[in-house]
Amino acid sequence: MSIRVAVTGLGMFLPGFPNLTSWAEKNELPADDPRKPGGLAYDRVNRRRASQMGRAIGDAVAEAMAVANVDGVTTPIIVGSSIGEAGAMLGLLDKMWRENEPMSPAVFTVSVHNAASGLLSISMKNKGYTTSIAADYDTPAATLQEGLGLIATGTEAVVCVCADEASPRSLLEHAPHWDMLSAAVVLQPEGTEGALSHLTVDDCSENRSGISIAPAEFAEGFSHNPQAGMADLVDAIQRGQTGTLALDRGNGRGYRVTLDN
């Protein structure tokens, strides 16, 4: 993909690092501090409805939009997540098979993959485009590609946010466990004033040579998260890196992004 766009906003939430600034300064919250996301992009009612992952998405989105100074009412939001609201799904399955109790309609309505994007649009009063997508470990690349498609066809700014909650241990008992993370970028047309960086998404390739930007130095739990590539991108731009960065940590199809100023 040869579309080059500006990155004008960055945001991140990791348990222990509630925003990108705290991550950049390695200013981790003490272990006894509540490490839950605040859901800053939501209004009070929808913050209550959002899952922990949804709130982490809200925090990364709020931070990225503030940095880019874009309008929540009109800016499209693309939410990428590999397993989505899997925790809510497990809760529903437990109701069905373990407790043999009726489902909560409130839980069912926020178990859909687009719960976070829907709650964001309601909170921000955004009546335009929003979407929610998934592509396993290629979700960061897919989210950026969807955003590039919008920018290339005339959209002024797009928020791309990727998040996955902690891996559901019962369903992934033989896979490495991962912790929740959320990371967001704001894309705008090439040359937008105040750009932090410019990026192009390259075609996928199994050949991993030529990667010049090291991934973020996350704890192992974060590095297994399918959205680690988006957090690596946010980290690389925050560090002022240029060059080529992998958008997955080896489990995807080999998408990479080229960063330049």
Added chain:
Amino acid sequence: MRPLLVTGYSMLSALGRGRQQHLDALATGTTGLGPSPIPLEFATATGDVKIELPELPTDMLPWSTRLARMAAALLQDIDEPLRRAREKWRPERIAILLGTSTAGAETTEVAYRQYVEGGKFPRDYDFQRQHTFGAVLTVVRKLTGCNGPSWMASTACTSSGKTFATAQRLIAAGVIDAAIVGGIDTLCTMTLQGFNSLQALDRVACRPFRSARSGISIGEGGSFALVEREGDARVLIEGIGETSDAYHISAPHPQGLGAQAAMKDALVAAGRKPEDIDHVNAHGTGTHLNDTAEANAIKVVLGTDVPCVSTKAYTGHTLGAAAALEMAFSACAIEEGFLPPAIGDGDIDPKIEVKIPTEKTTGKFERVLSNSFAFGGNNVSLLVGAP
């Protein structure tokens, strides 16, 4: 917008497999809805796919789920246009953009029940190959050899409508030359119980726009379409509207403002006027709120003379697959020159002020709006046109 060329499409639902079986049912007003194959403690009708689905090749058996086998069937039924597309475009220039709401939930809920009851998952259960949204993408890539950008849209009941919009943008931007778009979803207990908890299921086959309507009937199936930069189009996607209600997570805006905006945006994108629309394939779920809001929206945007039919009375609500399946029904109306009768027990609700034809309508239908609305207040309207 630059029109999107649909060069082939396939259909799978409670009405059968393939275009002809669907046309036969639509022409005769025959519903595919019936008793649920899934044991339930409440009454409801469902639209299950009754045909035997093709098994995946041996080396792909770890990915074999009902959802994946549905995808395999739908791919087989666009094999000819897909073969031509692969001769014309490089594999990395053919995207796979699909939509689903449930992904592999049907497989996981069966496996999880065994886990709860016996402490172990079935030996062949694999969450990453059978549940995740990306699992079916892997299957479609392997079966087709297409290697372009690929992802699942999952915006509940608009999911597969979104895939047409993404393909249109990526082709317009020069990123791809073609795409397999569409959607699939399977019946599962969790979905049925969830909609039951919302008191949104009709106890009999759903009755869109009828006075006695009391909810939806869930269906399963899907539709894939091949869309290309250039080629022999069967129909065109002339315009697409994508909006949000920004109102409520599960209820539509009472006046259908988001739906109005989606339809208006589709008209504007196509450069068409309301009087250019010959038919609406309505979202028409059969709930009081949805049908009333949508009818209001259609009346505001198109007036009251355009015939509106909800084909969910035939197939049930196929959730993430519905928008693609109903695009295919819209294409059938254009290609075959008839609209199916709006079926369902009881009289049309007198408060529904748009035209709901209860008899088969023949004529020339050149432009059809196909509406899909979803949880999260997500709306997609596709304007399907004759080439």
